[in-house]
Amino acid sequence: MTFELQHLVDELKIYRHGIQRHMSVFSHTSRGERLALYQLASILPPNARALEIGSHIGSSALFICAGLARVHGHLVCVDTWMNETMPDGAKDTFAEFQANTAPYRSMITQIRKMSGEITDADIGGPLDFAFIDGDHGEVAVREDFRRVAPWVKVGGYIAFHDLDPLFPGVSIVFGEALASGSWQIVRIVRSLAVLRRVS
C-alpha cells in the first residue's frame, strides 16, 4: 500500500471509531501510531491492565484509554510531568495532562515519579500491555524494558516508540528484546514497534 493510501485508510478508521476528537491534543506520536495504540488496546482481554511510561500531556493515553474502554481496562500512567528530555525544556505539564485525560479519569492511575523508581505496588498486578515512551537514551530505555518486561504476561505486549535514527538507544534495546527469544514482532507502524511476549 502506498503511503498516501495508508494515510487515507487510517483517517477513515480514526473517524469510524469516533476517536478523531482526541487528535486535537498535541503529540510527537503520529496519527497512524496513535491509531495503532488504540487498536492494540481495544483487542486486549477483558479487564486488561496497561502501563504507559511517558504520558506527557496525555495524547497517547487518550488513545490507549479509548481502546481500553472497549474491554473495561485500566491504564497506569508514569511520568514526572516535568517535561524531562523534551525539546521545549523543563516545565510542569501535570495540569495539562489531567485536563486532557479528564474523560477517562476513572480509568487512569497517575504515578508521578521517575520510571526508574516504579515498584510492583505502583503497577498493581500483571500487565497485558506496556508502552515505553519516556527517556529515549539507551541506558534509560534498557532500564525501563528491564523493569517492565517481567510484569507483562506471556501473550501480552510491549510497544516502543521512536525507533528512529535520532534515538539509537530505542532500536538497540528493541533488538536486545528480540535477541532474547522471549519477544516477537507483531506490528510496526512508522516508529512504533509492538512486541508480543512468547515466553
Ligand SMILES: C[S@@+](CC[C@H](N)C(=O)[O-])C[C@H]1O[C@@H](n2cnc3c(N)ncnc32)[C@H](O)[C@@H]1O
Ligand atoms: C515523548 S514524551 C511522551 C509522549 C506521549 N507518550 C505521547 O505519545 O503523546 C516523553 C515523556 O516522558 C517523560 N519522561 C522523560 N524521562 C522520564 C523518566 N526518566 N521518568 C518518567 N518520565 C520521564 C517526560 O516528562 C515526557 O512527558
